Amino acid sequence: MLTPEPDYAIKLLFVGPVGAGKTTAIRAIADTPPISTDVPWTDANGGSKQTTTVAFDYSTIRLDQEETLHVYGLPGQHHLDFMAPIVGRGALGAVLLLDASSAVMHTDCVHSIKELQRSSPGLKFVIGVTKADLAPRFSMQTLHQLLQQMNLAVPIFSIDSRDRAQVMQLVRALLLLL
Amino acid sequence: MNIQIGVAGVPEELELRLSLACGLLAAAQLQVHLQAWKGRPCQLLVVDLDNGYGRLACEVAKRRDIPVLCFDTNAPNADGMPRIDRHAPAASMARTLQELLLPGTAAVEGVDGLLGICLHEIGCDEEVLARHGHIAVVVRHAAGRIHARSMSELLAAEARLLDGSWLSGLRPQQNEREYEWLVSRSLESFLVMACRRHQASLPLLDGAAYRLRRWPDLGGVADDLDSLRLAALLYRSAWRMPELAQHTRMDARQVNAFLWATLVSGALHSDEAPVSPAFAATAPLAAPSILRRVARHFGLRIGHVDA
Ligand SMILES: Nc1nc2c(ncn2[C@@H]2O[C@H](COP(=O)(O)OP(=O)(O)O)[C@@H](O)[C@H]2O)c(=O)[nH]1
Numbered sequence: 001m002l003t004p005e006p007d008y009a010i011k012l013l014f015v016g017p018v019g020a021g022k023t024t025a026i027r028a029i030a031d032t033p034p035i036s037t038d039v040p041w042t043d044a045n046g047g048s049k050q051t052t053t054v055a056f057d058y059s060t061i062r063l064d065q066e067e068t069l070h071v072y073g074l075p076g077q078h079h080l081d082f083m084a085p086i087v088g089r090g091a092l093g094a095v096l097l098l099d100a101s102s103a104v105m106h107t108d109c110v111h112s113i114k115e116l117q118r119s120s121p122g123l124k125f126v127i128g129v130t131k132a133d134l135a136p137r138f139s140m141q142t143l144h145q146l147l148q149q150m151n152l153a154v155p156i157f158s159i160d161s162r163d164r165a166q167v168m169q170l171v172r173a174l175l176l177l178l
Numbered sequence: 179m180n181i182q183i184g185v186a187g188v189p190e191e192l193e194l195r196l197s198l199a200c201g202l203l204a205a206a207q208l209q210v211h212l213q214a215w216k217g218r219p220c221q222l223l224v225v226d227l228d229n230g231y232g233r234l235a236c237e238v239a240k241r242r243d244i245p246v247l248c249f250d251t252n253a254p255n256a257d258g259m260p261r262i263d264r265h266a267p268a269a270s271m272a273r274t275l276q277e278l279l280l281p282g283t284a285a286v287e288g289v290d291g292l293l294g295i296c297l298h299e300i301g302c303d304e305e306v307l308a309r310h311g312h313i314a315v316v317v318r319h320a321a322g323r324i325h326a327r328s329m330s331e332l333l334a335a336e337a338r339l340l341d342g343s344w345l346s347g348l349r350p351q352q353n354e355r356e357y358e359w360l361v362s363r364s365l366e367s368f369l370v371m372a373c374r375r376h377q378a379s380l381p382l383l384d385g386a387a388y389r390l391r392r393w394p395d396l397g398g399v400a401d402d403l404d405s406l407r408l409a410a411l412l413y414r415s416a417w418r419m420p421e422l423a424q425h426t427r428m429d430a431r432q433v434n435a436f437l438w439a440t441l442v443s444g445a446l447h448s449d450e451a452p453v454s455p456a457f458a459a460t461a462p463l464a465a466p467s468i469l470r471r472v473a474r475h476f477g478l479r480i481g482h483v484d485a
Pocket residue numbers: 016017018019020021022023024025073130131132133134159160161162
């Protein structure tokens with residue numbers, strides 16, 4: 001089960017909209033299948049407080065005798081706000097996954113980046129675009145333009161999150177930014 | 179040969195293609211540096227006469243006997259000046275520049291086949307159908323994708339990358355649904371693997387310094403750590419091929435192949451050489467031990483993280 005991590009625990013975040021392949025990517029690279037945990041979440045927006053649950057993934061990668069890398073999958077956009085104080089400290093960086101077959105990929109991209117920048121300013125991240133195999137008209141150009149408009153220069157790789165080697169390659173690109 | 183080209187009043191998109199063209203000229207041993215013109219002497223000035231500053235620069239250059247090349251225009255003062263089509267692909271811009279700078283030398287291109295076709299597509303939005311016998315691929319250069327009927331067809335295309343017998347044409351507007359029958363992959367990953375495979379046959383790009391303007395899409399070359407490392411270095415600063423090979427201890431041909439792949443994909447540009455070539459090769463920063471451990475787990479030597 002999810003145990004509270006000491007602050008210095010080193011964490012890798014997978015973020016992005018539902019269906020982008022976060023759980024799949026974590027499964028591909030972590031030591032154990034991710035545990036999906038429901039966390040009660042109180043939406044304080046508006047007058048009436050609404051309590052729902054938010055599912056997020058957690059797994060680990062054993063680095064060596066002493067050290068373990070904690071891997072989190074954080075869904076949606078606004079949920080990041082809530083999760084960031086818990087998992088954001090000590091985060092190495094984030095992998096933002098986007099679904100190429102989604103009609104709202106570009107809006108998802110902008111929103112996710114803004115949330116990421118707001119909740120974890122300065123956190124380094126890379127972008128993985130999944131499901132290009134399901135989106136024959138997918139274009140990298142529009143994403144590059146979008147990031148250029150946001151004044152960002154981050155690696156964008158098209159990957160299949162079911163493929164361990166491709167997810168590893170994306171994480172390596174992130175490590176090369178640190 | 180070292181050549182300075184000034185640019186004045188040229189829109190960003192055109193300047194980008196010009197700088198790609200200059201990158202290609204390195205294959206003809208021409209080190210061309212593109213710079214915003216501030217009145218200093220140079221071998222050639224490229225101007226856009228549709229722009230006020232371009233017109234002004236042109237007048238000044240004429241008075242100083244600096245040769246001027248202008249983009250196609252209806253401007254009245256363009257009479258008799260050499261021109262360049264503003265829609266020309268980078269490869270033909272390179273040829274025009276070469277004819278002006280070194281008249282009578284062999285054509286710059288240096289690459290044939292599917293690679294040559296892709297080279298011509300830099301900066302173009304069109305979809306190109308390229309054929310070689312029974313092999314057919316669709317190149318959507320701007321989108322960064324290459325399509326075929328099967329993965330094995332893409333592999334066959336890779337094997338024949340430099341064959342002279344590729345034919346190409348614009349793909350007629352077709353049923354959108356047709357793409358659903360095609361497989362696709364990242365054009366950059368395709369080019370990186372294909373150029374690597376044909377590295378012995380590629381002309382050496384040892385004339386100029388190069389830099390990546392953006393990260394290439396390397397998700398599809400999942401086991402290729404060398405390309406990732408080259409990308410990280412070339413993204414941070416400009417490198418000349420021999421120095422990059424020396425720094426990474428990679429085979430010069432392998433580094434050259436990566437330069438070709440990213441040049442043809444449009445990610446790589448020629449750039450001013452770093453102030454000191456040794457600057458990027460200075461002692462790596464000590465990475466925190468935790469980062470070293472994470473890197474090791476993901477198969478990166480620590481030197482790579484610092485690279
Ligand atoms: N065809 C295809 N399916 C993918 C790809 N990546 C993920 N999937 C599938 O997409 C579905 C949603 O993935 P999941 O990991 O649950 O997304 P999450 O909501 O972000 O955790 C799963 O069935 C995956 O197998 C991909 O690149 N191509």
